[in-house]
Each structure stands twice: as C-alpha cells, then as structure tokens.
Amino acid sequence: xxxxxxxxxxxxxxxxxxxxxxxxxxxxxxxxxxxxxxxxxxxxxxxxxxxxxxxxxxxxxxxxxxxxxxxxxxxxxxxxxxxxxxxxxxxxxxxxxxxxxxxxxxxxxxxxxxxxxxxxxxxxxxxxxxxxxxxxxxxxxxxxxxxxxxxxxxxxxxxxxxxxxxxxxxxxxxxxxxxxxxxxxxxxxxxxxxxxxxxxxxxxxxxxxxxxxxxxxxxxxxxxxxxxxxxxxxxxxxxxxxxxxxxxxxxxxxxxxxxxxxxxxxxxxxxxxxxxxxxxxxxxxxxxxxxxxxxxxxxxxxxxxxxxxxxxxxxxxxxxxxxxxxxxxxxxxxxxxxxxxxxxxxxxxxxxxxxxxxxxxxxxxxxxxxxxxxxxxxxxxxxxxxxxxxxxxxxxxxxxxxxxxxxxxxxxxxxxxxxxxxxxxxxxxxxxxxxxxxxxxxxxxxxxxxxxxxxxxxxxxxxxxxxxxxxxxxxxxxxxxxxxxxxxxxxxxxxxxxxxxxxxxxxxxxxxxxxxxxxxxxxxxxxxxxxxxxxxxxxxxxxxxxxxxxxxxxxxxxxxxxxxxxxxxxxxxxxxxxxxxxxxxxxxxxxxxxxxxxxxxxxxxxxxxxxxxxxxxxxxxxxxxxxxxxxxxxxxxxxxxxxxxxxxxxxxxxxxxxx
Amino acid sequence: xxxxxxxxxxxxxxxxxxxxxxxxxxxxxxxxxxxxxxxxxxxxxxxxxxxxxxxxxxxxxxxxxxxxxxxxxxx
Numbered sequence: 001x002x003x004x005x006x007x008x009x010x011x012x013x014x015x016x017x018x019x020x021x022x023x024x025x026x027x028x029x030x031x032x033x034x035x036x037x038x039x040x041x042x043x044x045x046x047x048x049x050x051x052x053x054x055x056x057x058x059x060x061x062x063x064x065x066x067x068x069x070x071x072x073x074x075x076x077x078x079x080x081x082x083x084x085x086x087x088x089x090x091x092x093x094x095x096x097x098x099x100x101x102x103x104x105x106x107x108x109x110x111x112x113x114x115x116x117x118x119x120x121x122x123x124x125x126x127x128x129x130x131x132x133x134x135x136x137x138x139x140x141x142x143x144x145x146x147x148x149x150x151x152x153x154x155x156x157x158x159x160x161x162x163x164x165x166x167x168x169x170x171x172x173x174x175x176x177x178x179x180x181x182x183x184x185x186x187x188x189x190x191x192x193x194x195x196x197x198x199x200x201x202x203x204x205x206x207x208x209x210x211x212x213x214x215x216x217x218x219x220x221x222x223x224x225x226x227x228x229x230x231x232x233x234x235x236x237x238x239x240x241x242x243x244x245x246x247x248x249x250x251x252x253x254x255x256x257x258x259x260x261x262x263x264x265x266x267x268x269x270x271x272x273x274x275x276x277x278x279x280x281x282x283x284x285x286x287x288x289x290x291x292x293x294x295x296x297x298x299x300x301x302x303x304x305x306x307x308x309x310x311x312x313x314x315x316x317x318x319x320x321x322x323x324x325x326x327x328x329x330x331x332x333x334x335x336x337x338x339x340x341x342x343x344x345x346x347x348x349x350x351x352x353x354x355x356x357x358x359x360x361x362x363x364x365x366x367x368x369x370x371x372x373x374x375x376x377x378x379x380x381x382x383x384x385x386x387x388x389x390x391x392x393x394x395x396x397x398x399x400x401x402x403x404x405x406x407x408x409x410x411x412x413x414x415x416x417x418x419x420x421x422x423x424x425x426x427x428x429x430x431x432x433x434x435x436x437x438x439x440x441x442x443x444x445x446x447x448x449x450x451x452x453x454x455x456x457x458x459x460x461x462x463x464x465x466x467x468x469x470x471x472x473x474x475x476x477x478x479x480x481x482x483x484x485x486x487x488x489x490x491x492x493x494x495x496x497x498x499x500x501x502x503x504x505x506x507x508x509x510x511x512x513x514x515x516x517x518x519x520x521x522x523x524x525x526x527x528x529x530x531x532x533x534x535x536x537x538x539x540x541x542x543x544x545x546x547x548x549x550x551x552x553x554x555x556x557x558x559x560x561x562x563x564x565x566x567x568x569x570x571x572x573x574x575x576x577x578x579x580x581x582x583x584x585x586x587x588x589x590x591x592x593x594x595x596x597x598x599x600x601x602x603x604x605x606x607x608x609x610x611x612x613x614x615x616x617x618x619x620x621x622x623x624x625x626x627x628x629x630x631x632x633x634x635x636x637x638x639x640x641x642x643x644x645x646x647x648x649x650x651x652x653x654x655x656x657x658x659x
Numbered sequence: 660x661x662x663x664x665x666x667x668x669x670x671x672x673x674x675x676x677x678x679x680x681x682x683x684x685x686x687x688x689x690x691x692x693x694x695x696x697x698x699x700x701x702x703x704x705x706x707x708x709x710x711x712x713x714x715x716x717x718x719x720x721x722x723x724x725x726x727x728x729x730x731x732x733x734x
Contacts, residue, residue, distance in 0.1 A: 368720070481719060
C-alpha cells in the first residue's frame with residue numbers, strides 16, 4: 001500500500017490521527033467541484049502517503065462536500081483505506097465501515113477514543129471483531145498517540161492483504177445487485193458490487209458517475225422495479241439489513257456496563273442552557289477579544305511596532321545610505337515598502353491570537369453548541385444555526401468563513417450565508433480600527449471595536465432577513481447538528497490549525513500588500529508634472545480625489561481617504577499601508593497627523609464604511625469558487641458598497657445632530 | 660405523541676418517522692435514529708428554539724418543527 005485514504009465520521013479525531021501519523025503535509029489544491037481542500041501527508045518513517053478525506057457519516061451524500069468522498073473512491077487510484085471509527089459510538093460508525101468494507105480495498109480499522117469508550121463503560125472484543133470482519137482492527141487514542149505503533153505495523157505487514165467482505169442481502173436485492181454488476185463493465189471488477197449497492201441505495205454521486213453510460217437507463221429501471229417489488233425505500237431496506245448485522249456484531253463483541261457520569265455533562269447543561277447560553281457565549285467572545293487586543297496580542301503588536309518603526313527602519317536607512325543607494329531607492333524601500341508592509345506586519349500577533357481562539361472554539365466542540373443555541377435567532381432571520389459558525393470564522397478571515405458555509409446543506413441558506421459573511425469584521429480590518437482607535441478613541445478603544453463587530457452582525461442579520469424575504473425566498477430548511485463530546489484540544493492540532501489560518505495572512509503581506517505598497521508609493525511619487533512631486537500633486541491625489549468626492553456627505557471626502565479605500569479592495573490592511581505612505585510617517589506619528597483630516601465622528605463613520613464596504617479581492621475569489629456563479633459574485637461585490645454608504649450616511653447624519 | 664412534547668430527561672421510543680423531511684431522514688438514519696430506537700430529550704430551547712436530544716450516547720440538535728414530525732411512544 002503506497003497511497004492510503006483516511007476516512008471516518010466527522011468529529012471523531014480524524015484530524016488528530018492525521019497529524020499524529022504524518023510529519024509533513026501539503027494542500028494539493030481542492031477536491032474537484034467543491035473547495036474542500038485536499039490534504040496529503042507523508043507517513044512518518046514509512047514511504048507512504050495519506051489523503052485526508054472530508055468527514056462523512058455514510059457514503060450516501062446529502063451535501064456537496066460529502067459527495068467528494070464517493071467520487072474520490074470511484075475515480076482515484078488508492079491502495080488502501082484507513083477507517084477511523086469512534087469506539088464509544090460503535091453502531092453509528094459501523095454504518096460507514098460497512099459501506100467501505102464492501103468496496104473490497106485493503107482496509108485498516110482504527111478504533112479511536114478507547115479512553116472515552118472505557119469511561120462510558122464500553123469494552124470491545126478486538127480480536128473477535130478482527131476475525132469477524134476479516135481486516136486488522138487497531139485500538140488507539142488519537143489525541144495522545146496511544147496505540148499508533150499498531151497502525152505502523154499493520155501498514156507494513158498488510159501490503160498484500162486482500163479483503164473479500166460480503167454481507168448477503170435478501171434474495172430480490174441480491175438478484176438486482178448481480179444484474180447491475182454484470183452491466184458495470186467500466187468499473188473495476190472488485191468494486192462492482194459496491195458500486196451496484198450504492199446505486200441501489202440512491203447515492204447521487206454514483207448516479208452522476210454513471211449517468212452518461214449507455215446502460216444507465218436500464219439499471220434505473222431495475223432500481224425502480226426492485227423498489228416496487230419490496231414495497232419500501234431501497235436505502236431503507238438495505239440499511240435495515242445492515243443494522244441487524246451490526247446489531248449482531250454488537251451483541252457478540254461489545255459489552256456495555258453502567259457508565260460513569262461524565263463531568264462535561266454538567267458543563268454542557270449550562271453552556272447550552274436556553275437562557276444562560278447566549279450571555280455565556282457573548283462573555284466568551286468578549287474574553288476572546290480582550291485577549292486578542294488588550295492582554296496578549298496588543299502588547300506584542302506594540303513591541304513589534306516599536307522594532308519595525310525604530311531600530312529596523314533606521315538600520316535599513318543607514319545601510320542603504322552607506323552603500324550609496326539612490327534617493328529613489330531609499331524612498332521606495334523606507335517610505336514605500338517598510339511603511340506599507342511594516343504597517344500591516346505589526347498586527348500579526350493580534351491576528352494569530354484571534355485565530356488561536358477560533359481554533360480552540362472549533363476543536364473543543366463548543367462551536368456546535370453555539371449553532372444550537374443561536375438557531376432560534378438565526379431562524380428568525382431566515383438562516384439556520386449552522387450559519388453562525390461561518391460567521392464566527394469570518395471574524396478571523398472571510399475566506400475560510402465563506403468556505404465553512406459548506407456545512408450548510410440547503411443551497412439557498414448557503415448562498416445567503418456566503419452573501420452576508422463578509423459583513424463580519426475580519427482580522428484584516430483590525431489594523432484600521434486599531435489605527436483610528438488609538439488616534440481618536442484612546443480611552444474607549446475596546447468599546448469602539450466591539451461596537452463595530454456588533455454592527456457587522458446586526459447588518460448581516462438585517463440584510464439576510466431582507467434577502468430571504470425577497471431575492472432568496474427560502475424552501476424548507478433542514479437543521480441537524482451533531483454535538484460532539486467535549487475534549488481538551490491537543491496543542492499540536494491547535495497550533496496546526498492556527499498556523500493554517502494565519503499563514504495566508506503572512507503570504508498576503510509578502511504578495512498583495514507588498515505589491516500594493518510599491519504601486520501606491522509610486523503613484524504618490526509621480527505626478528503629471530514629473531517625479532518626486534509634492535504628494536498633493538501626485539497621481540494618487542488625483543485618483544483619490546475623484547473617488548473621494550463621493551464621500552463628502554459622509555464627512556471624509558478627502559483624496560487620502562478615497563485613495564486608501566480604493567487600495568483597500570486588494571486587502572483591507574492595505575488601507576493602513578496606504579495611509580502610512582500618504583502621510584509619510586510611521587505608525588506612531590500617523591495617529592496625530594490624521595487628526596487634521598478627520599474628527600471623531602468622521603473617523604467613526606470611516607470605520608463603519610470600511611467595515612461594510614466591499615469584500616476584499618481574496619474573498620471575492622472565494623465567493624466565486626463557492627457559488628460558481630458570476631452573477632452572485634458581482635452582486636456580493638457591489639451590494640455591500642451600497643449598504644455601507646447608506647449606513648455610514650445614517651451614522652454621520654445622526655452623529656451630527658448630537659455633536 | 661410527538662418528540663417535542665416529551666418531558667426533559669424522559670426516555671421514549673421512536674414509533675414513526677414517515678413525516679420527516681427526506682434529507683433529514685437520511686441524516687437521522689446515519690445516526691442510528693430509526694423506528695424502534697430509544698431517545699431522550701436533554702435540553703429544550705426557549706421560544707420554540709432548537710432542542711438537544713440524546714440517542715445511543717450521542718447528542719444532536721434538532722428544530723421544533725422537525726421534532727414534531729417524529730412520533731414517539733412512552734416506554
């Protein structure tokens with residue numbers, strides 16, 4: 001076995017196992033048709049690679065990203081499967097395992113969560129399970145790495161293993177399977193039975209795979225005839241027979257004793273409490289922001305800022321002068337690149353802290369509880385509780401937020417979520433708030449930032465309500481969330497997912513923000529009357545001025561604001577870079593310089609506008625990939641501008657009445 | 660009786676899933692929730708909010724309107 005696929009139910013430690021087994025991994029693009037990232041890792045010590053498949057309950061998909069798994073098994077060459085199952089939830093997990101056993105590929109079953117099972121009073125006769133199913137079964141605790149050695153051994157020893165698992169169904173079903181098998185000439189001989197069974201169960205991914213074959217009509221007729229003959233749904237009939245098989249195994253091999261009451265039960269009672277749940281959630285969010293801005297991230301950012309603005313730029317300046325660089329180069333590097341990229345880089349500590357907490361929420365199992373607690377509210381606005389998760393992730397970055405919308409089964413709800421997720425204030429907008437907050441609202445910075453986050457949520461909900469009543473009238477909606485048991489997230493997994501999310505930001509700093517800084521600096525350096533002109537006479541001032549006129553009613557109709565908003569489309573952080581370049585100072589002094597162009601009210605209005613006005617380039621790309629529709633992508637890009645303008649106008653007008 | 664009418668902490672047996680939405684039915688089946696299995700209401704949302712129920716040691720969140728389509732009987 002050289003290429004293996006790791007497959008299992010969601011939330012049962014698949015990622016932990018993947019991280020433990022592999023020392024390095026890479027993203028190799030996306031799964032075809034959807035944007036679930038395809039992750040391939042190298043197995044430690046062995047020359048094998050593991051492909052991480054999205055978590056599914058069965059091979060019969062009900063949403064787009066679930067169909068990836070079946071399509072993968074049909075189309076790609078793999079030598080074996082690693083099936084991770086949750087020992088504490090044997091019956092449910094066996095459903096998928098039977099689906100996989102019928103595929104007749106070499107398979108190793110990793111019986112995970114042996115510790116949890118033990119606490120629940122469950123013990124499984126592993127040897128007997130192994131001989132019943134005819135495949136290796138390895139007990140493990142993926143989180144601590146216990147038992148992993150067994151997987152390595154199994155991987156090495158079963159290289160030639162063949163597997164002939166057959167579960168015999170009732171005669172009419174078997175007859176149909178045999179007839180279909182004979183027709184499936186384009187499918188590998190070993191997999192025909194599996195393919196036939198999945199087809200009978202109404203697996204849409206199989207239908208899609210076979211529908212262009214000449215015999216498709218024929219097998220469809222067989223399926224309909226069989227359903228009529230047995231008088232119930234085929235998937236129901238097949239599942240029932242599998243269930244009784246699973247029940248037999250369970251009775252023989254699994255012993256359930258009285259379980260200890262788990263301490264998390266009490267916590268869960270409080271966290272999901274219908275009344276207390278919401279304030280607890282808000283308090284946790286507040287704690288998260290405090291840690292990000294005030295306790296950990298903020299101070300670290302200040303340190304970094306002092307370093308970049310002080311010793312670092314001085315050293316570079318002196319170095320460049322010493323080697324006799326031209327003044328153009330010195331200006332480009334010091335005023336353009338260091339000011340622009342540095343102005344954004346200093347926010348990295350805050351962004352990583354925020355991502356760390358979001359990963360913590362995801363990994364601990366609390367995120368699913370939030371979906372339940374928030375469902376009633378979200379339902380009112382035409383969404384379901386699951387839409388809350390993409391929104392929270394969007395606080396980190398809109399791109400993974402939009403991708404997280406894939407867990408929502410209903411296409412219209414998913415589209416709605418994608419359309420409003422960019423209103424969630426992502427971490428890239430944070431530098432802008434931090435900059436203006438320090439300049440105008442030094443005493444109430446946290447409050448101002450919190451108000452913007454809340455405004456983002458409120459606007460998103462209102463827009464959702466309006467859209468769901470007009471453009472996207474909702475069909476019936478399905479809400480189903482699994483609440484995985486709580487567990488202490490593993491530090492390595494936490495770090496990996498924090499890094500996964502944060503590295504995109506670093507990459508942006510090296511590419512878009514770097515390029516943006518150079519272009520903006522050049523535009524500010526060149527004017528109609530030559531180079532090294534006064535900033536007011538540069539091309540940047542002309543372009544910004546033309547755009548800035550739009551914002552006179554909002555109180556910030558300067559060319560500086562106009563220019564930075566245009567560049568902010570590249571990435572929201574570039575707004576800060578642009579301002580740092582325009583005002584030609586490093587960030588420390590930037591705050592005081594800005595007070596000549598803004599007052600407290602217009603500064604707040606500006607922040608409101610920045611919060612809402614347009615998804616950044618990367619987000620637009622994600623929306624295009626997810627919706628696969630140019631029309632909706634254009635809509636998602638343009639309508640927030642209108643919304644932002646209206647809201648900012650309201651804020652500015654009302655504010656003026658009081659000031 | 661429908662599942663939503665069950666008291667907190669009371670264990671009941673699922674009797675009929677005919678009225679449940681087809682998509683949701685697939686998911687419920689994958690979770691081992693089908694006619695004859697035992698479920699328990701763990702938490703009820705206010706203002707007809709989503710409820711949490713337990714089945715074979717696993718917890719799931721469902722909406723009131725779907726719970727009302729699941730017919731159950733007392734043990």
